[in-house]
Amino acid sequence: MGTYHIKGGRKLSGEMEASGAKNAALPILAASVITTGENVFEACPEISDVDSMITILRSLGCEVVRDGAQLAVNASGLSESRIPEELMKEMRSSVFLAGSLLARCGEAVISSPGGCNIGRRPIDIHIKGLRRLGADIRQSTDNPDHIVIKAGKLRGTQLKLDYPSVGATENLMLAAISAEGTTVIENSAREPEIVALQEYINKCGGNVEGAGSGIITIKGGTKLHGCSHRVIADRIEAGTFMLMSLGTGGEIYIKGITAEYLRPLINCLKEGGCRIREERNSVYASAGSDSIKISGCISTAPYPGFPTDLQPQLTAFLTKHGAKCTVEENIFENRFRYAKQLIKMGADIEISKKQVIINGNNILYGGDVEAEDLRGGAALVIAGLMAEGDTAVRNTKYIKRGYSRFAGKIRAMGGEIRENDEREQNSKECQKKETT
Numbered sequence: 001m002g003t004y005h006i007k008g009g010r011k012l013s014g015e016m017e018a019s020g021a022k023n024a025a026l027p028i029l030a031a032s033v034i035t036t037g038e039n040v041f042e043a044c045p046e047i048s049d050v051d052s053m054i055t056i057l058r059s060l061g062c063e064v065v066r067d068g069a070q071l072a073v074n075a076s077g078l079s080e081s082r083i084p085e086e087l088m089k090e091m092r093s094s095v096f097l098a099g100s101l102l103a104r105c106g107e108a109v110i111s112s113p114g115g116c117n118i119g120r121r122p123i124d125i126h127i128k129g130l131r132r133l134g135a136d137i138r139q140s141t142d143n144p145d146h147i148v149i150k151a152g153k154l155r156g157t158q159l160k161l162d163y164p165s166v167g168a169t170e171n172l173m174l175a176a177i178s179a180e181g182t183t184v185i186e187n188s189a190r191e192p193e194i195v196a197l198q199e200y201i202n203k204c205g206g207n208v209e210g211a212g213s214g215i216i217t218i219k220g221g222t223k224l225h226g227c228s229h230r231v232i233a234d235r236i237e238a239g240t241f242m243l244m245s246l247g248t249g250g251e252i253y254i255k256g257i258t259a260e261y262l263r264p265l266i267n268c269l270k271e272g273g274c275r276i277r278e279e280r281n282s283v284y285a286s287a288g289s290d291s292i293k294i295s296g297c298i299s300t301a302p303y304p305g306f307p308t309d310l311q312p313q314l315t316a317f318l319t320k321h322g323a324k325c326t327v328e329e330n331i332f333e334n335r336f337r338y339a340k341q342l343i344k345m346g347a348d349i350e351i352s353k354k355q356v357i358i359n360g361n362n363i364l365y366g367g368d369v370e371a372e373d374l375r376g377g378a379a380l381v382i383a384g385l386m387a388e389g390d391t392a393v394r395n396t397k398y399i400k401r402g403y404s405r406f407a408g409k410i411r412a413m414g415g416e417i418r419e420n421d422e423r424e425q426n427s428k429e430c431q432k433k434e435t436t
């Protein structure tokens with residue numbers, strides 16, 4: 001497992017182009033299974049979750065050719081409807097393939113999806129909606145861990161989600177494409193990544209409207225062709241780097257990002273005294289001359305609320321720039337694991353099930369900490385960059401699931417970070433032994 005070695009105390013300043021969004025690319029790649037003909041995706045993030053999705057698409061018989069951030073996908077030769085279990089476990093978004101496989105070939109065999117260990121993450125809302133569309137869903141006889149989903153003919157219907165689940169909204173949008181008649185999904189998630197999925201589906205000849213409003217209407221029975229599509233910018237990456245730069249007293253200019261997608265974070269930073277300038281397709285943020293002071297309570301909520309995917313990074317930032325702050329997590333039940341690692345670095349944090357109370361103004365000290373999930377890992381890197389001294393953040397594999405060229409982007413802004421994989425470390429130690 002790789003380790004980031006960080007020397008803290010440097011200001012991070014500079015400009016960056018936000019990469020394509022992980023949480024937009026993954027559902028769109030799953031949706032490409034429904035199309036026949038060539039898709040060309042631009043700004044597809046170079047992250048391990050996309051690598052996993054490419055492996056799954058190839059295992060289903062799709063042709064995938066990758067050239068950096070450009071991806072060509074042709075699903076005409078799809079020959080499989082069963083997702084290999086070990087691939088299913090790789091990440092949560094493999095569950096979206098259920099909806100697209102149903103739409104394409106009328107059946108799917110999936111197992112319980114993997115993903116970051118930030119909560120139980122059931123798929124009951126997905127299953128309930130697919131059954132309402134007419135899918136027959138049962139445990140497989142040969143492997144109780146497998147779920148066999150068959151859909152003779154899906155029929156459009158009225159759905160109302162018990163909770164605005166992002167994944168369930170996307171999965172049901174995809175399944176409804178092949179249903180006879182119209183499907184309406186009420187209480188759907190409203191994230192920008194869902195609007196992006198609608199745009200992709202319509203470019204492929206689909207007929208979806210209402211994404212972003214909470215009520216999505218899908219006219220079924222359409223055949224989808226391939227198209228060229230650019231993945232929208234990653235608002236979570238942009239927010240992560242904004243907190244990283246301002247947390248170290250720097251300034252950052254982020255190109256290609258829509259400020260509206262970061263509204264709750266921008267409001268929070270402005271209230272704390274940061275200078276933020278919004279342009280049409282970019283955001284400039286500066287720590288400014290006075291010290292940043294943020295107090296009060298920040299609660300995560302479904303979009304357009306404060307994004308749960310920025311909660312760990314904000315908490316790390318507040319250990320230094322908060323006064324007395326409460327951060328409440330309302331989406332996932334186990335998303336504070338990183339906080340214990342921050343305490344090891346000198347943070348004054350009280351942890352309870354649903355919230356952390358941060359007694360800010362801390363001086364953080366470098367330490368040896370472990371990333372346990374994607375966003376918690378990013379939070380530890382932010383803390384290491386703000387801390388005095390050296391920090392080692394272990395298990396970089398979690399961070400690489402969702403951030404492309406993470407260390408390189410930090411170095412480009414003046415941060416001192418390098419990665420060494422333990423295998424490399426071991427071989428260096430062996431060489432040293434041989435020469436002594």
Ligand code: EPZ
Nearest residue numbers: 023093121122123124125126165166167168309331332374
């Ligand atoms: C998506 O996960 C994102 N992942 C997550 O990003 C993000 O945190 C989350 O949406 C919320 O915005 C991708 O898009 C690939 P949910 P998803 O279904 O779809 C419960 C990151 O760091 N729930 O909206 O899994 C669930 O347990 C990742 O980039 C059910 O109970 O999120 C959770 O508590 C992490 N039953 C809540 O709803 C269901 O059937 C939100 O889950 C589905 C969800």
